[in-house]
Amino acid sequence: MEQTGYLDLHSHILPGVDDGSADWDMTMRMLVTAYRQGVRHIVATPHNYPGNKKQDNEQIRALVREANERAKEIAFDFEVLSGNEIMYRSGIAEEISAGHILTMADSRYLLVEFYPEERYRIVYQGLKELVEAGYRPIIAHMERVEALFAKEENIREIIKLGALIQVNARSLTGGIFDRRSARLRKLIENGMVHFLGSDCHNMDSRPPMMKDAVEKLYKKLPEDSLRRMLYENQEHFLQKKYI
Numbered sequence: 001m002e003q004t005g006y007l008d009l010h011s012h013i014l015p016g017v018d019d020g021s022a023d024w025d026m027t028m029r030m031l032v033t034a035y036r037q038g039v040r041h042i043v044a045t046p047h048n049y050p051g052n053k054k055q056d057n058e059q060i061r062a063l064v065r066e067a068n069e070r071a072k073e074i075a076f077d078f079e080v081l082s083g084n085e086i087m088y089r090s091g092i093a094e095e096i097s098a099g100h101i102l103t104m105a106d107s108r109y110l111l112v113e114f115y116p117e118e119r120y121r122i123v124y125q126g127l128k129e130l131v132e133a134g135y136r137p138i139i140a141h142m143e144r145v146e147a148l149f150a151k152e153e154n155i156r157e158i159i160k161l162g163a164l165i166q167v168n169a170r171s172l173t174g175g176i177f178d179r180r181s182a183r184l185r186k187l188i189e190n191g192m193v194h195f196l197g198s199d200c201h202n203m204d205s206r207p208p209m210m211k212d213a214v215e216k217l218y219k220k221l222p223e224d225s226l227r228r229m230l231y232e233n234q235e236h237f238l239q240k241k242y243i
Helices: 024-036 057-074 092-097 120-132 152-161 179-189 211-220 223-238
Strands: 006-011 039-044 079-082 085-087 109-113 136-139 164-168 195-197
Touching: 006 024, 006 164, 006 195, 006 223, 024 039, 024 057, 039 057, 057 079, 092 120, 109 120, 120 136, 120 152, 152 164, 164 179, 179 211, 179 223, 195 223, 211 223
Parallel strands: 006 039, 039 079, 085 109, 109 136, 136 164, 164 195
Antiparallel strands: none
């Protein structure tokens, strides 16, 4: 049976730090919408790109603390956690140690983004590097990475390696003739998608979404597949345990 209490693993709700929320007014509207969509834990994952400008972790943490306080004004059981959406490059582990990247909710989980056209060899080697450094990488919006989405055997291989899969809720809302949505549903049924995220950036073109996608999934997939992805994996993440 469908419930609420979802984890939104991927969001851009912090004001003024990337191409997400522009200000606190927008952040509040996004948080209200996320809560109405059944989300009870939302990870703020501002973009972290390679380059000369180093992220100020304390600034991000301060914004997360304020966002969490505002979330509590909406409901006592609503929580904002810290993280980053990390564009993959070599040396991520060293940047974490130097204080320029945040792990997910201060755990060993990382949300890692790859360019859509990235070669599978680079994806595999990059994930292997992070796993060997003791991290648990989660691939952000896997459906955008052609080397994975187009080849199920590649997905199986990187899961065996120790990586996990996040897909965007909006990608699951297509109709009966949407091949991408159908393919993602099959992966969920086979236990090959571990987390959903809204990847919300604003209230217009990319608003918070969760319940709308979950309702469609419950009409098409077995409950045990959804329970594992929506609740069991969430509990492991929140308790900082490996899946």
